[in-house]
Amino acid sequence: GIASLRIAFSGNGESEGRFEEATITKEAGDLGAVLDAFPEARTSYIGQSMGGAVGVTFASEDPRLAALVTLASVTHTAAFCERMFGDLQPGQPMLDKPHCPWSANLRDDLHRLESIAPRAPRVGCPFLIVHGTEDDVVPVQDSHDLHAAAPGSELVVLGGVDHSFSDAGLPRLVEAVVPWLAARLAP
DSSP, X not given: OOOOOOOOOTXXXXXXXXXXXXXXXXXXXXXXXXXXXXTTSOEEEEEETHHHHHHHHHHTTOTTEEEEEEESOOOSHHHHHHHHHTTOOXXXXXXXXXXXXXXXXXXXXXXXXXXXXXXGGGOOSOEEEEEEXXXXXXXXXXXXXXXXXXXXXXXXEETTOOTTOOTTHHHHHHHHHHHHHHHHHOO
16 A cells, blocks of 8 residues: 555666666665655655665655665674675675676775765654564674664564565564554555
8 A cells, every 4th residue: 555666776777887886875866866856755764784774864864764674784884894805806796686786886886885874863754674583694783883873763573584585574574564664654
């Protein structure tokens, strides 16, 4: 019952652009362009992993979101960069995905941001943080830290759930997010 739009940021999926130019900061700008196309809509954003960092970055600077949901969000971006990609050279595939080449642009943006936690207090809309305890990509502690930094945010930790909310994690994710979001978007 919630109207939704799924987007792929420029350079991702079948969108125009080059993946090598994708960064959290650039994607936050792309999100603003999407909202520009729907000026009258009460809009929320749900972002997963680095997309969660995009949402926090955007919402800390732009008041247009009616609600924000992050799923297994990268919070400590520089630490994430070193842990996941520290040995990669530009052009090598990220996470064994040949269509996602590692870039100096992304590395530099992750280090420049360092952590999105200091931005969290500036998120002015209702904010739900969801993370699974079995996430092997982003430690669940990132979401605990994000929650501690974001006054009024709500944290849902799903036991036994991985980074992709696969298998039994998906219905539990839907159960946590949809009623919360519906209540915040109700007229």
